[in-house]
Amino acid sequence: xxxxxxxxxxNPVNVKLLSAKLSLDYYIISTATNGxxxxxxxxxxxxxxxxxxxxxPEMDGFEACQRLKADPATSHIPIVMLTALSDVAxxxxxxxxxxxxxxxxxxxxxxxxxxxxxxxxxxxxMDEWRLREQTAQQLSPSDALPPAAxxxxxxxxxxxxxxxxxxxxxxxxxxxxxxVTIARVGTIADAERELAARDIDLIFSSLDLQNEDGLMIxxxxxxxxxxxxxxxxxxxxxxxxPRVAKGLDLGANDYLMRPFDTQELFARARTQLxxxxxxxxxxxxxxxxxxxxxxxxxxxxxNRRYLxxxxxxxxxxxxxxxxxxxxxxxxxxxxKKINDxxxxxxxxxxxxxxxxxxxxxxRPSDFMVRMGGEEFAxxxxxxxxxxxxxxxxxxxxxxxxxxxxxxxxxxxxxxTVSIGISDARADLEDxxxxxFERADAALYRAKQSGRNQVVTDVVC
Numbered sequence: 001x002x003x004x005x006x007x008x009x010x011n012p013v014n015v016k017l018l019s020a021k022l023s024l025d026y027y028i029i030s031t032a033t034n035g036x037x038x039x040x041x042x043x044x045x046x047x048x049x050x051x052x053x054x055x056x057p058e059m060d061g062f063e064a065c066q067r068l069k070a071d072p073a074t075s076h077i078p079i080v081m082l083t084a085l086s087d088v089a090x091x092x093x094x095x096x097x098x099x100x101x102x103x104x105x106x107x108x109x110x111x112x113x114x115x116x117x118x119x120x121x122x123x124x125x126m127d128e129w130r131l132r133e134q135t136a137q138q139l140s141p142s143d144a145l146p147p148a149a150x151x152x153x154x155x156x157x158x159x160x161x162x163x164x165x166x167x168x169x170x171x172x173x174x175x176x177x178x179x180v181t182i183a184r185v186g187t188i189a190d191a192e193r194e195l196a197a198r199d200i201d202l203i204f205s206s207l208d209l210q211n212e213d214g215l216m217i218x219x220x221x222x223x224x225x226x227x228x229x230x231x232x233x234x235x236x237x238x239x240x241x242p243r244v245a246k247g248l249d250l251g252a253n254d255y256l257m258r259p260f261d262t263q264e265l266f267a268r269a270r271t272q273l274x275x276x277x278x279x280x281x282x283x284x285x286x287x288x289x290x291x292x293x294x295x296x297x298x299x300x301x302x303n304r305r306y307l308x309x310x311x312x313x314x315x316x317x318x319x320x321x322x323x324x325x326x327x328x329x330x331x332x333x334x335x336k337k338i339n340d341x342x343x344x345x346x347x348x349x350x351x352x353x354x355x356x357x358x359x360x361x362x363r364p365s366d367f368m369v370r371m372g373g374e375e376f377a378x379x380x381x382x383x384x385x386x387x388x389x390x391x392x393x394x395x396x397x398x399x400x401x402x403x404x405x406x407x408x409x410x411x412x413x414x415x416t417v418s419i420g421i422s423d424a425r426a427d428l429e430d431x432x433x434x435x436f437e438r439a440d441a442a443l444y445r446a447k448q449s450g451r452n453q454v455v456t457d458v459v460c
Contacts, residue, residue, distance in 0.1 A: 328378040
């Protein structure tokens with residue numbers, strides 16, 4: 001995939017070599033010679049990935065990484081730190097500063113390109129969820145969700161796929177400060193069964209499984225929607241680098257080479273767990289915002305926005321299948337009197353209970369919409385008018401048949417509804433508003449005729 005990459009290095013030779021390599025893969029290159037310039041350019045240009053040297057004048061790579069990750073405008077940009085330093089402590093320091101990866105110089109081209117492709121895939125995924133959440137927030141009330149809480153990794157669930165005891169023991173010890181729950185399996189099939197049984201936040205998987213190709217875990221898990229976004233950290237030996245690069249292209253997120261270092265394993269695991277929690281937070285935020293945008297918070301019924309979005313699809317399906325579609329308009333009788341006599345809390349309780357009785361009285365394929373105030377609509381795909389009328393009459397009786405208790409714990413009220421019904425015409429080319437207009441007209445006749453009754457639209 002094409003992407004814009006910012007190379008940050010004070011050595012012109014390094015910049016030229018990296019630019020030449022990446023340009024061959026059609027990446028768009030931007031450069032900076034120090035940390036200060038990098039922070040400024042990243043904010044202005046919004047690159048898709050940053051290759052950041054550690055040893056630079058004015059501001060070194062560690063400080064630049066911290067600033068980039070602390071700024072909401074640039075915190076989502078993946079950073080790979082590049083250094084000639086070989087000390088594990090420096091790699092750990094870079095990961096602790098927020099870097100997504102750490103490569104030593106001289107840079108292995110295979111590892112570099114695989115890392116870039118892997119991180120760009122992650123950024124595309126996260127950008128998509130950020131965009132979805134922003135769109136959902138625009139549709140939802142501005143105060144719908146509280147600010148995101150700091151990422152807490154304790155209680156994360158880790159799965160180790162390895163048929164050797166030693167690796168599992170080492171990982172167990174290294175991750176003890178995170179208070180994670182660890183499960184171990186010896187085969188990919190066992191891993192799939194474990195993933196089907198419980199949620200997992202991170203997978204360590206050995207490339208050296210005795211009876212199967214360890215790389216197969218990547219395509220098998222990525223082909224399954226339920227496990228597609230769980231981070232995979234491969235475990236290999238130095239001679240496995242070409243297979244590791246292949247694994248990154250197949251969907252793995254990171255790797256560790258034996259002999260493992262406790263601090264580096266901990267830091268890389270923490271980075272991947274943080275990515276997973278951020279992904280889960282974005283997805284949950286999107287789902288909650290969309291729910292708030294499309295669902296009435298008082299009754300749990302869908303709202304008009306949902307109806308407007310989905311009604312054309314139901315009509316098209318009815319036309320394509322030559323089937324029918326019916327609409328009920330349900331209005332609570334004398335609702336204002338309930339509010340005036342017992343207060344708005346009582347009115348809210350009545351609305352919730354009527355919505356519940358409607359929900360319990362319709363099919364899973366039907367859906368209920370709160371149109372506003374005390375009025376609900378029920379959309380019934382594949383339902384002809386006579387059958388819809390029978391369902392409506394049953395709903396009317398259910399609602400009227402039992403008193404509704406009020407929140408004061410003392411009073412109960414007898415509630416009735418009037419219902420008007422219409423359906424798609426025989427030619428099935430009705431616009432949604434025409435069907436609802438006819439159902440409204442039938443509802444009006446029900447009100448005029450004394451309320452607490454069902455009136456069916458009459459074809460003229």
